[in-house]
Amino acid sequence: MNRQPHSAEREVIVARAIEGMASELRLIELADYVAFIRLESMASIADIVESAAELYFAPGTLRLGHGCEAHVGWTEVPRIVLDLELRPRGATVYFTLTLGASDASVDVKYVAFEKSADDPEANTAFLAKALEASRIRRTEAVRG
Numbered sequence: 001m002n003r004q005p006h007s008a009e010r011e012v013i014v015a016r017a018i019e020g021m022a023s024e025l026r027l028i029e030l031a032d033y034v035a036f037i038r039l040e041s042m043a044s045i046a047d048i049v050e051s052a053a054e055l056y057f058a059p060g061t062l063r064l065g066h067g068c069e070a071h072v073g074w075t076e077v078p079r080i081v082l083d084l085e086l087r088p089r090g091a092t093v094y095f096t097l098t099l100g101a102s103d104a105s106v107d108v109k110y111v112a113f114e115k116s117a118d119d120p121e122a123n124t125a126f127l128a129k130a131l132e133a134s135r136i137r138r139t140e141a142v143r144g
């Protein structure tokens with residue numbers, strides 16, 4: 001896919017939205033990711049993604065896309081690349097999440113809006129609000 005001109009700003013928005021979920025995904029052993037990916041057990045990877053997402057997003061907001069990759073070798077730092085889709089109300093974000101041992105990165109491939117505005121900055125603001133609305137937040141207990 002061709003990179004959209006406003007991808008960098010949207011990558012920051014997506015990265016902030018999934019920061020906690022990415023940390024959850026790093027709790028899974030690298031060997032497990034490698035095994036599931038090499039055995040093409042995408043259902044297992046999808047289950048891992050959904051389990052991590054349910055702690056941070058409304059159901060159905062984040063899911064595994066069409067693939068994933070394991071980069072492991074004798075001379076390279078291991079990393080897992082997951083093709084993901086964020087689907088807050090009114091938008092769909094297609095992106096990859098790269099997980100390393102102590103970091104993660106986001107590469108937004110494409111963002112589709114149900115009702116796209118003529119102004120790309122308005123679309124970016126809409127995306128930020130839609131993602132915020134789809135987040136699950138902890139609430140403080142009311143003490144009486």
